[in-house]
Amino acid sequence: MIEQPKLSALSGQVENLIEWLASYGASEAGGVTRLLYDPSWRSAQRAIESRMAEIGLLPRYDDAGNLFGRMAGRDPEARVVLTGSHVDTVTGGGKYDGAYGIVAALIAAEYLLARYGPPLKPIEVVSLCEEEGSRFPMTYWGSGRITGVKSREETAGLADANGVTFERAMREAGFGFGRHPAPERSDLECFIELHIEQGQILEREGQSIGIVSHIVGQRRYDITVTGESNHAGTTPMRWRRDAMSTAAALISVLMNRANEDGAGLVATVGRMEVKPNVGNVIAREVTFSLDVRHGDAAVIRAFCEECFRAFDVIAAEHGTSVAIRKWMDEPPVAMDEGLGSAAEDILRTAGIPYRSMTSGAGHDSQVFGTFCPTALLFVPSRGGLSHSPAEFTETEDLERGVKLLIDLLHKLAY
Structure with a gap:
């Protein structure tokens, strides 16, 4: 296991970045609403773009609105290790769903770059444009465009509750014009998503990390x-x-x-x-x-x-x-056994309690899981609550997830 900051050194950073991202789309009732291409979504993506540049990543969008921050690799032939999650939320959702995976990836990338310099293989942090389907009847738009399972044609005729068409919303946000690279990727080695469990299993069993074997x-x-x-x-x-x-x-x-x-x-x-x-x-x-x-x-x-x-x-x-x-x-989607075993090795060495489990909720990992080797890693959710302002994960659990991600990225890319 590589040298890492102590948990206490990560706590302020994790908490601050969670609150920072939650400020984009925050409501007076305590929830967060960032719907695909809406003003809060745009502000959040721009803020993440600036953060990527500040920590030494090269940011870029694709034509669907997915945002990537690239840490170039020393091997020009190496494929990309991709990590992150989705920036959109449900209406009145919590501050951890999706956002935690982005925040954790930013922290991990910043630490690795500062401590070890450029990796052998390129690492990219991704803020996926959409997963929830909360504004339009279309889920996994971000990961679906990257993997090629979603197409522009599928959005024809789609409109939100206010009658705004998908095409209009996309163009008002600055995407869909061909100004950015096409979303489809063929250079990914693997995808790693760190996410809150949105269930009660880890908390009830006293486990700190869940390694997902299958998404139902x-x-x-x-x-x-x-x-x-x-x-x-x-x-x-x-x-x-x-x-x-x-x-x-x-x-x-x-x-x-x-x-x-x-x-x-x-x-x-x-x-x-x-x-x-x-x-x-x-x-x-x-x-x-x-x-x-x-x-x-x-x-x-x-x-x-x-x-x-x-x-x-x-x-x-x-x-x-x-x-x-x-x-x-x-259909059910299996996560990659090799990536799961690598995470298990790290957790056993560190003495962190974990368990293998299935995910009862859908995630971008199920889209990537049929496209490239994929790992989905969970941290506990208090009371199993999610898609709610009451969504909460203890800071110590958030930190453990970040430390696991740092170790795993180092193992895969360095």
Whole structure:
């Protein structure tokens, strides 16, 4: 393990930079809102660009708005070791999600450059332009453009809640004109993302670091139940074709079977739309969302198939019909075993408690994970809270993550 600053020497730097980045998009309620290409997003990217230049990195944007700070390598043929995370937030989100990975990468790069000089392989810190999908119905725009899995054509017709089109927002922010290099990269050796867990496992088990082995697969559906509207007072229960009653029975099937699953599958119904949505009228139509996640695609498939067979039976019993629309089917993505083992070696030598784990949330690492060797590393989240102003990670845990990143970058690039 390389010589590093003591934890106490890092504490002020980590805390100050977290607060500094959180000031861009801060609200009076304590949350942070930086949506793709909005004024707070632009200010944050410009501030990070200035910080990169101050610590000796060469900053540049690509044409999607991803920001890179390059530490040139001594080997002109070497591929890039990329590290960072996303700068955007959800509306009213916390100050650590995404931002911590950028701050940690800046601190690590500054320390390595000052202590050891230029690396053998180039290191780049990236502030990815978008991951959350909070402004437009498009997630992983930043990492997706770098890896080539997202295209400009996919944004056609997309608009935010105020009717501003994706194309207009991008151009108002200064991107999409071809003035910057094309986003697609072919020179990456690996990607390392340091992130808060956004869950409770590390905190509950007293572990300081999580080394992610897989990011779970996700399926998302819109499920619509169609029945018949009728008078709430004059229609006997046995003659009703009640879409709401059917939907309740279907959701009960989902929750009961998910609770019975012993392999860690999770199922969530988080949104519901009812028509005509009147208190004294039997519901004619109910549409609800379904989100299913697990580390094994076969488990997800079997769960959905079993539940959907039960749906048909229940709908027939209620005199209603069910239509199922699948709009997301993301397979599980494995992180690189070699990078994970390198992180484990560092943690064992330092005597830092850690565990291998899966990620139940999606991250840019799942996009990079099918493109180049990728490592996703977690630090604890207090109470598992995230996407909230209450999001918090102890400074000592933030510092340990930065120290791990310093060691890992040194091992890979020096």
